[in-house]
Amino acid sequence: MVISEDARARIASEIAKYPVKRGALLPALHIVHEELGHVSTQTAVELAEIFEIRPGDVMEVVSFYNMFHATPQPRHHVHVCTNLSCSLRGSRELLRALESYLSVDDHGNTADGRIHLGHEECLGACAYAPMLRVGDVYHEDLDLEKAKRILDELD
Amino acid sequence: MLSIPYVTGYLTEHFGDDEFTQIGGYEKRGGYRAARKAMKEMTPAEVIDLVKSSGLQGRGGAGFLTGLKWSFMPVETDKPKYLVCNADESEPGSFKDRILLERGGHQLIEGLLIAAWATGSEKTFVYVRGEYGFPARQLQRCIDEAYARGYLGKNVMKTGFRHDIVVQRGAGAYICGEETGLLESLEGKKGQPRKKPPFPAQYGAFGMPSTVNNVETFCHVPHIVKNGAEWFRSIGTEKSPGNAIFGVSGHVVRPGLYEFPLGTRLDEIVFEHAGGVPDGRKVKGVIPGGMSMPILPAGQLDVPLANEFLRERKTMLGTGGIMVMDETTCMVRVACVITYFFRDESCGQCTQCREGTGWLNKIANRIERGAGHAEDLDILGDVAGKMEGRTICAFADAAAWPVQGLLRHFRGDFEEHVRQKKCPFTQSFEL
Numbered sequence: 001m002v003i004s005e006d007a008r009a010r011i012a013s014e015i016a017k018y019p020v021k022r023g024a025l026l027p028a029l030h031i032v033h034e035e036l037g038h039v040s041t042q043t044a045v046e047l048a049e050i051f052e053i054r055p056g057d058v059m060e061v062v063s064f065y066n067m068f069h070a071t072p073q074p075r076h077h078v079h080v081c082t083n084l085s086c087s088l089r090g091s092r093e094l095l096r097a098l099e100s101y102l103s104v105d106d107h108g109n110t111a112d113g114r115i116h117l118g119h120e121e122c123l124g125a126c127a128y129a130p131m132l133r134v135g136d137v138y139h140e141d142l143d144l145e146k147a148k149r150i151l152d153e154l155d
Numbered sequence: 156m157l158s159i160p161y162v163t164g165y166l167t168e169h170f171g172d173d174e175f176t177q178i179g180g181y182e183k184r185g186g187y188r189a190a191r192k193a194m195k196e197m198t199p200a201e202v203i204d205l206v207k208s209s210g211l212q213g214r215g216g217a218g219f220l221t222g223l224k225w226s227f228m229p230v231e232t233d234k235p236k237y238l239v240c241n242a243d244e245s246e247p248g249s250f251k252d253r254i255l256l257e258r259g260g261h262q263l264i265e266g267l268l269i270a271a272w273a274t275g276s277e278k279t280f281v282y283v284r285g286e287y288g289f290p291a292r293q294l295q296r297c298i299d300e301a302y303a304r305g306y307l308g309k310n311v312m313k314t315g316f317r318h319d320i321v322v323q324r325g326a327g328a329y330i331c332g333e334e335t336g337l338l339e340s341l342e343g344k345k346g347q348p349r350k351k352p353p354f355p356a357q358y359g360a361f362g363m364p365s366t367v368n369n370v371e372t373f374c375h376v377p378h379i380v381k382n383g384a385e386w387f388r389s390i391g392t393e394k395s396p397g398n399a400i401f402g403v404s405g406h407v408v409r410p411g412l413y414e415f416p417l418g419t420r421l422d423e424i425v426f427e428h429a430g431g432v433p434d435g436r437k438v439k440g441v442i443p444g445g446m447s448m449p450i451l452p453a454g455q456l457d458v459p460l461a462n463e464f465l466r467e468r469k470t471m472l473g474t475g476g477i478m479v480m481d482e483t484t485c486m487v488r489v490a491c492v493i494t495y496f497f498r499d500e501s502c503g504q505c506t507q508c509r510e511g512t513g514w515l516n517k518i519a520n521r522i523e524r525g526a527g528h529a530e531d532l533d534i535l536g537d538v539a540g541k542m543e544g545r546t547i548c549a550f551a552d553a554a555a556w557p558v559q560g561l562l563r564h565f566r567g568d569f570e571e572h573v574r575q576k577k578c579p580f581t582q583s584f585e586l
Contacts, residue, residue, distance in 0.1 A: 017321045019361050025343030064345040066327030067285045083247045084492050085404035085478055092585045122247035123286050126404035127411045136288025
């Protein structure tokens with residue numbers, strides 16, 4: 001069993017909030033990601049049992065959403081918004097500079113496998129551009145030095 | 156850190172005040188009195204009539220009349236009814252719902268309570284975009300406070316009315332902001348929009364009658380109940396009453412949020428309030444309502460921000476995201492950014508959208524790198540025209556309109572790329 005008892009209990013309390021079990025699938029996938037970082041085939045099988053659906057139904061949902069992953073992930077996901085408002089304020093230059101700082105390509109992982117760096121579409125921080133997010137934590141009004149410091153402080 | 160609006164109004168006037176995010180501070184400023192009034196002194200039908208006569212229009216992009224939408228909910232039904240709050244704010248250029256969640260959680264909850272009473276809904280699902288971790292946690296904290304105070308749960312304010320609020324986090328898909336894509340996602344599925352009819356009022360969340368409104372829309376409601384429909388109609392224009400929160404971004408001195416009555420002029424907001432373009436440069440174009448809405452050129456900014464006026468200029472208010480581009484901006488690069496976004500976010504269900512967004516992006520990229528042909532401009536317009544109005548949801552329209560707007564007002568930028576076989580805008584933002 002890869003999904004822990006604790007996670008199963010949290011999933012059960014999410015299910016209780018919905019009129020239909022499956023309503024809690026996205027919350028369950030968030031819980032699984034917090035605990036395991038991704039949804040492996042075994043995780044999908046266990047989730048399918050909990051939700052009384054097929055493993056394929058789980059993976060179909062995983063593959064639809066950018067924040068869910070079917071493969072093991074680096075500890076930190078760093079995304080620089082490159083949508084229009086951010087691009088107008090230098091976010092693409094910032095992303096290129098951070099790529100060379102970490103020696104990664106667009107949507108690459110660092111050699112030590114700790115950090116994933118990539119671009120992302122609008123994150124709702126348009127007035128505070130350029131910006132990046134680490135997981136669901138936003139860092140806004142950045143310049144290159146501030147951004148490098150944020151990367152340096154990741155464990 | 157999200158800054159409070161530079162100009163505030165009834166929605167945001169207390170947002171600088173930390174106490175306002177706590178239930179005690181919210182009550183001290185008159186909070187939850189409107190919900191109490193609605194539930195104890197008004198029938199559901201009276202609340203719907205009030206919202207109808209206020210003329211409140213949805214603030215999520217489409218601008219549909221809120222009271223009318225509520226009145227579509229069946230009254231005589233054995234089925235449970237649900238309210239759905241669309242907090243999947245993902246429209247590029249839009250960041251107003253984020254502050255309404257972060258700084259005004261109780262205002263939203265009060266709006267939800269009134270809407271729940273009016274529509275007879277036993278539960279609200281608030282669908283918050285996955286990336287909005289902090290806003291979602293702030294809202295959840297407010298919801299917990301409201302339960303502890305007896306404003307939510309089995310017996311709301313001792314009226315016998317039951318209401319629960321469930322927060323669900325999305326997971327990074329723009330299409331889940333489309334109301335039926337959202338409903339699918341809420342049900343634990345891929346967020347692919349549904350064919351309509353049936354509309355959500357008949358067949359909504361989990362197949363039950365549902366009403367879906369945007370965060371900001373709900374936030375206006377307590378103020379309408381408190382101050383009346385006439386008060387609301389005295390703000391804004393005759394056809395578009397009330398305030399709206401505008402997000403200003405791009406090439407301006409003071410990017411940020413601004414709460415103004417609808418009908419406030421676009422040039423007034425861009426130049427007087429947001430300080431115009433930095434370093435004395437000139438404006439080239441402004442997108443008035445989030446990236447899906449067609450751009451306006453510098454000469455057409457003297458327009459009141461209300462749909463009845465914007466429509467005359469072939470654009471719309473959308474979500475109120477004002478994106479300003481200065482004279483250095485290459486509009487073909489803008490087209491590349493916009494079409495990339497829609498190509499990336501198309502859910503793939505309808506051929507016109509799945510294929511069309513890809514072609515728009517390929518052709519824009521080709522023109523930008525100097526490999527475009529003269530006929531490419533017409534092909535862009537042709538593809539956009541064939542996407543519009545032919546798909547299950549409005550996403551394809553949202554992808555087509557900005558391209559049509561750029562061709563309408565900045566065709567010269569495209570032609571110049573083709574003629575020079577390169578991008579002539581050397582000072583423009585980088586791709």
